[in-house]
Amino acid sequence: MGLIIIATGSIAALAAFFAIMLSIAHSKLKVEEDPRVERLLEALPGVNCAACGFASCRALAEAAVKGEVEVGSCVVGGNDVAEKISRIMGVKAKVVEKKLAFVRCGAGKSEREKKAIYQGVETCRAANLVMGGEVACSHGCLGFGDCQRACPFNAIKMLDGLAHIDFSLCTGCGRCVQVCPRNIIVLEKFNDLNYRVKCSSLDKGKKAREVCKKSCIACGRCVKSCPYDACWMDNNLARIDSRNCQVCGICALVCPTGAIVELENSGKK
Amino acid sequence: MQSRTFKQGIHPPEKKELSKDKKIEKVPLPPQVIIHLSQHTGAPCRPLVGKGDEVEEGQKIGDHDAFISCPVHSSISGKITSIEKLPHPTLGEGEAILIENKGDEEKKWEEMETDLFSLSPEKIREKVREAGIAGMGGAAFPTHVKLSPPPAKKIDSIILNGCECEPYLTADYRVMIERIEDCIFGLKAIMRSCGAKNGYIGIENNKKDAIKLMQERMRNEESIETIPLKTKYPQGGEKMLIKAILKREVPSGGLPLDVGVVVSNVGTACAISDTLKKEKPLVERVITVTGDGVEKPSNLLVKIGTPIKYILKLCGLKEEAKCIIMGGPMMGISQWSLDIPVVKGTSGILILTEDKIEAEEEQICIRCARCVDHCPMGLLPTTLIKFIKAERWEDLEKLNLMDCIECGCCSYVCPSKIPIVQLIKWGKNEFHKISS
Numbered sequence: 001m002g003l004i005i006i007a008t009g010s011i012a013a014l015a016a017f018f019a020i021m022l023s024i025a026h027s028k029l030k031v032e033e034d035p036r037v038e039r040l041l042e043a044l045p046g047v048n049c050a051a052c053g054f055a056s057c058r059a060l061a062e063a064a065v066k067g068e069v070e071v072g073s074c075v076v077g078g079n080d081v082a083e084k085i086s087r088i089m090g091v092k093a094k095v096v097e098k099k100l101a102f103v104r105c106g107a108g109k110s111e112r113e114k115k116a117i118y119q120g121v122e123t124c125r126a127a128n129l130v131m132g133g134e135v136a137c138s139h140g141c142l143g144f145g146d147c148q149r150a151c152p153f154n155a156i157k158m159l160d161g162l163a164h165i166d167f168s169l170c171t172g173c174g175r176c177v178q179v180c181p182r183n184i185i186v187l188e189k190f191n192d193l194n195y196r197v198k199c200s201s202l203d204k205g206k207k208a209r210e211v212c213k214k215s216c217i218a219c220g221r222c223v224k225s226c227p228y229d230a231c232w233m234d235n236n237l238a239r240i241d242s243r244n245c246q247v248c249g250i251c252a253l254v255c256p257t258g259a260i261v262e263l264e265n266s267g268k269k
Numbered sequence: 270m271q272s273r274t275f276k277q278g279i280h281p282p283e284k285k286e287l288s289k290d291k292k293i294e295k296v297p298l299p300p301q302v303i304i305h306l307s308q309h310t311g312a313p314c315r316p317l318v319g320k321g322d323e324v325e326e327g328q329k330i331g332d333h334d335a336f337i338s339c340p341v342h343s344s345i346s347g348k349i350t351s352i353e354k355l356p357h358p359t360l361g362e363g364e365a366i367l368i369e370n371k372g373d374e375e376k377k378w379e380e381m382e383t384d385l386f387s388l389s390p391e392k393i394r395e396k397v398r399e400a401g402i403a404g405m406g407g408a409a410f411p412t413h414v415k416l417s418p419p420p421a422k423k424i425d426s427i428i429l430n431g432c433e434c435e436p437y438l439t440a441d442y443r444v445m446i447e448r449i450e451d452c453i454f455g456l457k458a459i460m461r462s463c464g465a466k467n468g469y470i471g472i473e474n475n476k477k478d479a480i481k482l483m484q485e486r487m488r489n490e491e492s493i494e495t496i497p498l499k500t501k502y503p504q505g506g507e508k509m510l511i512k513a514i515l516k517r518e519v520p521s522g523g524l525p526l527d528v529g530v531v532v533s534n535v536g537t538a539c540a541i542s543d544t545l546k547k548e549k550p551l552v553e554r555v556i557t558v559t560g561d562g563v564e565k566p567s568n569l570l571v572k573i574g575t576p577i578k579y580i581l582k583l584c585g586l587k588e589e590a591k592c593i594i595m596g597g598p599m600m601g602i603s604q605w606s607l608d609i610p611v612v613k614g615t616s617g618i619l620i621l622t623e624d625k626i627e628a629e630e631e632q633i634c635i636r637c638a639r640c641v642d643h644c645p646m647g648l649l650p651t652t653l654i655k656f657i658k659a660e661r662w663e664d665l666e667k668l669n670l671m672d673c674i675e676c677g678c679c680s681y682v683c684p685s686k687i688p689i690v691q692l693i694k695w696g697k698n699e700f701h702k703i704s705s
Binding site for chain 1: 362606
């Protein structure tokens, strides 16, 4: 019996001793933190996507409190978050332009030609270093899905070896743009309905056609038929100027290879 | 005498017997050459000629002002048909000048009496630069840069690399036997331009007759010594060569000139000799065409820019040929097109048949550390690939990733068939991106 009392008593004494030590440490060694950091963290999306250039949302919040970054730095959060942040920080909100990622290649595995057999590291960035692996086009999607793995929001799906972006999930953080070795993913402003050139080949028509069924062959029909002068040709590749585009869709109709496509941004936030 | 060597490394099958005894043959002029503007490490050249211009053999057609760069020359006389982006053996694609042969005879380069001691070191460097000489062992580093060590670095030894440790290749071996005088003249020129007192020629001991020939020739040369080396891959890597011959170790991130050494390939020495004796720029080189996929393995003297399609027509491409490699089997780069031309750094064309290609599926790393045991640079490939696969680029520097010479020993010994070198190349590329 005596043994139990001794054991319980000594454990209780130890517990009391540590409790006192901890409370002293808590009051003496306390680090003062700006209360706004906690509130900012609540306002931020909390995905730690690092699109702002900081490693985490907390790092951004700490920098924002110090006044090192602007309130609109969180591209993922967009206007809503920028407004909340500006309320917490007591500054005027700046309008953030919402952008979404867009893949400038439209050829799946079955539509693009193979030039070789590739047996190696199955990532786009490694394959691109050995002459692009098996894909004959030197500009198009390699199809190993580096962008899919990099996307923090699961917005990218690889279908038939081509990256597809779900606009309802895409936040425009730009991680996919950073990892794509062929630079075919771009961040663009989207309206409800858009026409876009789904190709980035700078090769001349004949060569582009040889390696891919869906490439822009620089025939210029879109340029000639566009009533609003929104289409133009740049280095063997058709481009559409979104400022002039009136979304009539003639370019997509006349394009012989189907390189110009209609995109519906149904999940617009 | 015991052959010297370095630690670790591997012993792949040599396979040199296919082309070892074939004399260097001259390839007839091709109907068209493709001269790439980037055939060396450093800034790519800018074209000095335009479409439709007539050029002569040996005429400079591209140059750049940057120090680490060297000009390119037309290798045949003819007319420029176009300047466009074409397949490149190492870069994938690059700007190139297409020259069509008009049917002119080859230019004769007259040999002149040359006294090396009448040429100042500066003059040698200038001539080497103007001749567009880049390292012909494979990396194609501009030679005039190697010959211009900073004044703070004293160069005492020059090593001529006659190892040719890559299996299959025999071009350097033939050059050493057939052009021994030019090799030695080139070595002396390098020694003079760097102010070095000692010259060494390192030869692997599987080339016994080359060693014997060199040793006999060196009897009356006081400052040059022939060193037989153990046959082991990668004995021809410059860091391994310095370690084996001089017992010096190049510091991490350093260059051979940090330990007072300049290493040069025997082919480069011959090109230097041609330039100084005949005023002839680098317009041709010796390559080995070999492998089980060719009917007539041979050593050929070809014009720079000759498409490999033309060369393979002469040597006979077998039907069962499956894989074309530019360079040797260990470090060479597999090609996808026959329109690719020979560039300054091409040491051979290797054609393999299906049964020689071992393409097994990659398995997980079993941490057997065979790669660690064989890495000649003493790196830890197991840890490196773990970090690369996790995309932790910033941590790679601590593991000395940049010291990897990409020799391929690790991939060769890996029982799980992990493409370690490709992963490391990717890691280097990403590391460059984040650090710039």
